Amino acid sequence: MLLQDIPGREDVKAYLHKIVAEDRVPHAILLSGGEGYGKLQIALGFSALLQCQDRQPTGACGVCGSCSKTLQLIHPDLHLAFPVVKKDKLKREDTTAKDFMAEFRSFVVEHPYGDLNDWLTHLNASDKQANINKTECSKILKNLGLKTYEGRYKIQIIWYADYLEKEGNRLLKLIEEPSDDTIIIMITNNSTRVLNTLRSRCQIISIPPTEDAAMLEFIAESYSLSEEDRQELAFLSSGNLRKAQLLGQRQELNYSEELLNWLRLAYKVNAQQMVAFTNDMAGRGKQEIVNFLEYGLHYFREYLLYLNTGEPDKLRLTSTEKKVAMEMTKIIDHSKTEQIRDLFELSIKQIKRNVALKALLMTRTLQINSILR
Ligand SMILES: [Zn+2]
Numbered sequence: 126m127l128l129q130d131i132p133g134r135e136d137v138k139a140y141l142h143k144i145v146a147e148d149r150v151p152h153a154i155l156l157s158g159g160e161g162y163g164k165l166q167i168a169l170g171f172s173a174l175l176q177c178q179d180r181q182p183t184g185a186c187g188v189c190g191s192c193s194k195t196l197q198l199i200h201p202d203l204h205l206a207f208p209v210v211k212k213d214k215l216k217r218e219d220t221t222a223k224d225f226m227a228e229f230r231s232f233v234v235e236h237p238y239g240d241l242n243d244w245l246t247h248l249n250a251s252d253k254q255a256n257i258n259k260t261e262c263s264k265i266l267k268n269l270g271l272k273t274y275e276g277r278y279k280i281q282i283i284w285y286a287d288y289l290e291k292e293g294n295r296l297l298k299l300i301e302e303p304s305d306d307t308i309i310i311m312i313t314n315n316s317t318r319v320l321n322t323l324r325s326r327c328q329i330i331s332i333p334p335t336e337d338a339a340m341l342e343f344i345a346e347s348y349s350l351s352e353e354d355r356q357e358l359a360f361l362s363s364g365n366l367r368k369a370q371l372l373g374q375r376q377e378l379n380y381s382e383e384l385l386n387w388l389r390l391a392y393k394v395n396a397q398q399m400v401a402f403t404n405d406m407a408g409r410g411k412q413e414i415v416n417f418l419e420y421g422l423h424y425f426r427e428y429l430l431y432l433n434t435g436e437p438d439k440l441r442l443t444s445t446e447k448k449v450a451m452e453m454t455k456i457i458d459h460s461k462t463e464q465i466r467d468l469f470e471l472s473i474k475q476i477k478r479n480v481a482l483k484a485l486l487m488t489r490t491l492q493i494n495s496i497l498r
Pocket residue numbers: 176177178179180185186187188189190191192193
């Protein structure tokens with residue numbers, strides 16, 4: 126994706142354009158920011174800008190050979206490293222990112238804002254431990270030691286640089302004494318987990334979450350949701366483009382209604398309705414239940430804020446959700462909300478550890494009943 130096409134964060138994009146225009150690009154950059162903030166796309170857009178043969182006032186042209194090859198991840202001067210698992214027929218210690226390039230290209234197209242879990246799921250390896258190994262570091266040194274093939278720069282992107290572990294020390298010399306045409310862009314969700322020695326030699330650029338207004342625009346362009354649902358999704362995704370994509374594919378969100386229904390059901394505990402609810406919810410699968418519970422956490426956070434301040438205006442909730450919140454104050458106070466929220470948090474953890482869904486939902490409904498009563 127070209128930098129100018131990435132939603133929001135105009136300050137960061139303007140800064141990156143500026144350092145390229147003024148020829149002040151540091152040799153080692155660490156892009157740091159939360160999951161789903163589009164750091165890999167920013168790194169790729171920035172690489173296209175650096176290599177573009179026909180830069181425009183708006184940024185990279187997007188159509189020259191360099192732009193096109195960079196965006197397809199086939200530019201010979203663009204090198205990528207990322208966590209991998211063992212590949213068939215290869216030894217684990219010999220497997221590097223190069224062995225997974227075809228898979229990575231299709232991954233980036235399918236999940237432009239995907240995270241490491243999405244990547245491992247794409248490889249059908251979500252139960253495996255991925256890393257960036259010693260052989261990868263040797264390859265990085267070798268690649269960057271070569272002359273450029275056709276670009277102005279040799280660019281090395283390291284996605285999830287915190288997975289370098291201590292092997293990353295092999296890259297120190299490269300970062301300390303880089304050749305003029307070498308640029309290393311490391312990416313991490315958590316800069317404190319990147320080796321100190323590496324981090325201290327990089328210019329750290331913090332990538333903030335996508336702003337609500339930009340997120341709303343992105344959602345409106347990408348999905349056909351009602352205005353109310355677009356607003357709900359923008360608040361719920363909190364600047365995380367991955368999450369917005371995950372939830373945006375639904376026809377309608379309906380989460381607030383479902384949450385209220387569940388609480389009503391838990392209050393009454395009608396056996397027949399409970400079985401129907403549990404079957405319906407469990408039938409939607411793990412991910413969908415986690416999405417729903419995460420919505421619940423978002424909702425309770427705002428609801429607690431409302432209980433504390435009594436001001437509905439500042440809440441990141443839609444007008445329907447605010448009405449629900451006002452109704453709820455009659456039955457759910459501060460302490461009950463906190464207890465239910467803790468149950469939701471626990472449930473997410475347990476679902477990720479693969480507990481039986483129906484039994485879990487049934488137990489939670491009864492627990493919520495005893496909290497409400
Ligand atoms: Zn171009």
